[in-house]
Amino acid sequence: MEGVDVLCHAAAWTSLWGHKEQSRLLYLEPTLKLIETAKAAGVARFINISTTSAAAPGRSADPMSCGIPRPFWPHLCNVIAIEDALRLAATPTFQVVNLRLGIFAGSGYGLGLLPILVPRLRTHLVPWVVGGRTHLPIVDGRDIGQAFACAVAAIDLPPYESVNIMGPIAPTVREVITLLHEEHGLPCPHFSVPFGLAYPFGWLMERLDPIVPWEPLVTRSIIHLLEEVHVDNNKAARVLGYSPVYDWRDTVRTQLAEMRVRETRPMRMARPVT
Structure with a gap:
């Protein structure tokens, strides 16, 4: 850290449920x-x-809102704990810029909602949740890179x-x-359920995990990612000068093309510990 002006923390060990x-x-400490x-x-x-999704579904539109810990998703709780620690640590001489990213997608990702969703759609067992009406704030990795660059160069920022x-x-989903x-010929869901039924179903799939040889079909964390977050880029544009370029369709196509080559088996919901 000696002699470093700006640190971009883009490393993590992550899990979509449990662990x-x-x-x-491997992440929080x-x-x-x-x-x-x-x-x-x-x-x-x-x-x-x-x-x-840190403050979803009620307060995500305000990126300064405190995250809402979800006991069913320990890793999200740790993400929120880090946000809270940075709020306390921030001072005029130790500025913090917290980038609340949407659903990351594109080339080079080892984990994400799309690689988890695709093999589950093939089972014909995954339902729509509220008819697929909620929105997915997909962001391309290259736009995330732009956001980092903007955060490095921005001036006149508050401590946090x-x-x-x-x-x-x-x-929309x-x-x-x-x-x-x-x-890509993936089947669409054949029926729809409300969030009030989707969460208990995810809970049941998690409870069955110890006795089945595969990962849960659906988890409460996946359902949580499908909640409406009502986010936009207005503040990022005003404060950082962020202006995303990559349309979600091209981003999804890029990721699916890479998955056809690199993913010979369904992607695991947690990074392996090696």
């Missing part, structure tokens, strides 16, 4: 130590990545600034799955 202890040891070390070394600005980051347009159906 509480691994998330604490190292990140808290990194924050402590960076501040002590005189780093002027710490740029952190978080998620637009948080912004939502997404692509130019947020499609139905639009995304329809694209997967029309261009």
Whole structure:
């Protein structure tokens, strides 16, 4: 950290469900130590990545709102704990820029909602949730890179600034799955359920995990990612000068093309510990 002006924290170990202890040891504790070390070394600005789902569904439109811990998703709780730690650590000489990212997609991703969703659609067992009417704030990895660059260069920021980051347009879940159906032959869901039924179904799938040889068909964390977040790029444009370029359709096509080559088996919901 010595001599560093701006630190971009883009590293994480992540899990879409369970794995509480691994998330604490491999993500939360190292990140808290990194924050402590960076501040002590005189780093002027710490740029952190978080998620637009941190405060979903009620308060995500305001990126400065505190996250809402969800006990069913330990890793999200740790993401929120890091946001809270950065709020406390922020000072005029240790500025924090918190980027709440939408659903990341595009080339080079080892985990994400699309690689989890695709093999589950093939089972014909995944339902629409509220008819697929909620929006997915998909953001291309290249636009995330632009957001980092904007956060590095921005001036006149307060000690703690948080912004939502997404692509130019947020499609509905139905639009995304329809694209997967029309261009890649994936089946569309055959029925729809409300969130009030989707969460208990996810809970049941999690409870069955110890006795079946495959990962849960649906988890409560996946349902949570389908909640409406009502986010936009207005604040990021005003404060950071962020202007996303990559349309969600091209981003999804890029990721699916790469998955056909690289993903020979369904992607696991947690990064392996090696």
